[in-house]
Amino acid sequence: xxxxxYKAGSNLEKVxxxxxxxxxxxxxxxxxxxxxxxxxxxxxxxxxxxxxxxTDNQTAVVRVxxxxxGVQVQQNGVEAIMQMTCRDRNRLAMQADILGASxxxxxxxxxxxxxxxxxxxxxxxxxxxxLDAINLIKMYKDIRDEKKFQCGEEMSVAPALYIGCAExxxxxxxxxxxxxxxxxxxxxxxxxxxxxxxxxPKFKEWMKEVxxxxxHQEIKILxxxxxxxxxxAAKYMKNFVPGIDVPQEIVDRMASVEKGPPxxxxxxxxxxxxxxxxxxxxxxxxxxxxAVEWEEAVPEIVETAGLLPRPAVA
Amino acid sequence: MITAERKPFDxxxxxxxxxxxxxxxxxxxxxxxxxxxxxxxAEILASELRMKAQADGREVEVEHTAAIRQCEWEYLDxxxxxxxxxxxxxxxxxxxxxxxxxxKFAPKxxxxxxxxxxxxxxxxxxxxxxxxxxxxxxxxxxxxxICPVVRCSKSLMNGPCGGSHDGKCEVTTPEKEDIDxxxxxxxxxLKAQGREELMHKIRPPKDWSKSSSGGPRKMVxxxxxxx
Numbered sequence: 001x002x003x004x005x006y007k008a009g010s011n012l013e014k015v016x017x018x019x020x021x022x023x024x025x026x027x028x029x030x031x032x033x034x035x036x037x038x039x040x041x042x043x044x045x046x047x048x049x050x051x052x053x054x055t056d057n058q059t060a061v062v063r064v065x066x067x068x069x070g071v072q073v074q075q076n077g078v079e080a081i082m083q084m085t086c087r088d089r090n091r092l093a094m095q096a097d098i099l100g101a102s103x104x105x106x107x108x109x110x111x112x113x114x115x116x117x118x119x120x121x122x123x124x125x126x127x128x129x130x131l132d133a134i135n136l137i138k139m140y141k142d143i144r145d146e147k148k149f150q151c152g153e154e155m156s157v158a159p160a161l162y163i164g165c166a167e168x169x170x171x172x173x174x175x176x177x178x179x180x181x182x183x184x185x186x187x188x189x190x191x192x193x194x195x196x197x198x199x200x201p202k203f204k205e206w207m208k209e210v211x212x213x214x215x216h217q218e219i220k221i222l223x224x225x226x227x228x229x230x231x232x233a234a235k236y237m238k239n240f241v242p243g244i245d246v247p248q249e250i251v252d253r254m255a256s257v258e259k260g261p262p263x264x265x266x267x268x269x270x271x272x273x274x275x276x277x278x279x280x281x282x283x284x285x286x287x288x289x290x291a292v293e294w295e296e297a298v299p300e301i302v303e304t305a306g307l308l309p310r311p312a313v314a
Numbered sequence: 315m316i317t318a319e320r321k322p323f324d325x326x327x328x329x330x331x332x333x334x335x336x337x338x339x340x341x342x343x344x345x346x347x348x349x350x351x352x353x354x355x356a357e358i359l360a361s362e363l364r365m366k367a368q369a370d371g372r373e374v375e376v377e378h379t380a381a382i383r384q385c386e387w388e389y390l391d392x393x394x395x396x397x398x399x400x401x402x403x404x405x406x407x408x409x410x411x412x413x414x415x416x417x418k419f420a421p422k423x424x425x426x427x428x429x430x431x432x433x434x435x436x437x438x439x440x441x442x443x444x445x446x447x448x449x450x451x452x453x454x455x456x457x458x459x460i461c462p463v464v465r466c467s468k469s470l471m472n473g474p475c476g477g478s479h480d481g482k483c484e485v486t487t488p489e490k491e492d493i494d495x496x497x498x499x500x501x502x503x504l505k506a507q508g509r510e511e512l513m514h515k516i517r518p519p520k521d522w523s524k525s526s527s528g529g530p531r532k533m534v535x536x537x538x539x540x541x
Contacts, residue, residue, distance in 0.1 A: 116529070117522075117523070117527060118528065118529065123523050124519065124520070124522055125523075126520075126525070126527045127522070127527040
């Protein structure tokens with residue numbers, strides 16, 4: 001706990017604690033040691049988001065580490081949410097990395113299981129999965145609140161952390177999804193970001209369950225938005241990305257416009273409409289815009305959705 | 315063979331707590347040979363449970379049985395009548411047998427009385443050592459018939475590491491005494507075979523997708539399928 005009563009005192013935590021509608025973005029680090037990529041993406045997002053997720057070897061493809069890229073975006077004036085997956089590290093490394101990230105100024109962490117190695121560019125790799133995401137959340141909470149390592153040993157200075165998790169309202173069994181979020185809250189999650197939402201009615205149904213359990217009062221929920229660049233992206237997500245539910249009418253809508261700039265404009269328009277609709281859902285505290293490899297779309301979407309200027313909370 | 319050890323008695327009691335009719339089901343294959351879960355051990359556990367219930371003043375019926383192999387459907391048919399009568403089945407088979415029972419008799423409650431621990435062999439009477447990790451990509455043709463995946467504590471492909479001392483692994487402790495350094499054994503046996511040049515080669519990283527890292531495995535033999 002910080003002196004002013006925050007868990008970490010990150011910008012994201014302050015915005016959410018003040019009851020402002022939060023906006024987070026997402027940045028994928030590059031598949032090379034090119035340091036300019038993240039810098040450019042950070043400059044693009046600066047002033048348009050409250051914090052930005054830095055993916056951790058997303059889809060099991062090797063990239064610049066989320067810690068290094070997280071530090072880089074912060075050097076460029078955007079607060080980082082460092083993603084941490086259980087796929088590539090055991091409990092020693094996950095604790096070492098969170099201490100290291102904290103020393104380097106990172107305050108937000110998003111705890112994930114991680115996409116399976118078979119999806120990535122090293123399918124022969126051994127999956128670590130020493131802990132799962134729920135145990136990772138608990139481990140970081142105990143480090144922060146009890147000043148204790150997972151083994152029970154004490155540390156002198158605990159990192160200040162704002163702990164996030166993800167949940168997919170569109171995965172099965174549907175009836176267990178809200179309960180799984182409840183487990184993550186019990187483990188210690190402070191905020192959550194959902195998988196990309198395209199099926200808004202189903203998301204609303206899930207939120208009903210979340211509210212029935214009172215979970216929206218215990219955790220800050222950020223609804224996931226992915227702007228579609230074209231009908232190809234819509235079809236790809238519908239058919240090939242596990243856990244994403246893209247209704248046919250969205251595919252048809254994207255197919256109804258010409259490829260290129262008209263499709264991109266339609267994709268941004270759809271994203272704005274969805275943000276406005278999701279913002280009205282009771283219990284939604286913000287949006288998480290995942291425009292991976294299309295970060296330049298974010299400023300226009302945020303502006304058109306009426307979410308500017310981003311709040312400055314002291 | 316697959317080896318297993320019986321769970322602590324208190325844990326077993328907790329697993330069957332509240333149930334009135336318990337069936338202890340042994341398996342007369344691997345777990346019988348490693349003296350953990352055959353018919354004899356099932357009978358012993360059943361009487362321990364009865365004595366404990368009596369001492370606690372609880373009314374519990376405990377029966378025992380054994381399948382020739384719990385991991386094959388046809389052998390489970392032979393014990394089905396006894397399973398039907400029980401509230402809970404305490405299986406003493408390996409994890410494979412327990413799951414076969416749980417699937418065959420679902421939703422009957424089937425719980426484990428043992429911890430399955432390894433694929434190993436009796437090195438001497440009453441001592442079993444791990445020998446195989448079922449990694450799906452056997453390398454022992456080049457390592458003198460000694461598995462570095464499970465017999466090296468670090469699963470090195472290019473050992474021994476700096477912790478090898480007097481032929482022993484650095485993980486050797488008073489509790490885990492005398493762990494041989496697998497790579498020391500490999501070196502000595504390759505020399506005896508006149509094949510030590512195999513140690514000079516840099517062995518590439520293993521393909522762990524063929525092990526459990528690739529997800530649950532499945533084996534199909536098309537040629538053996540009924541026509």
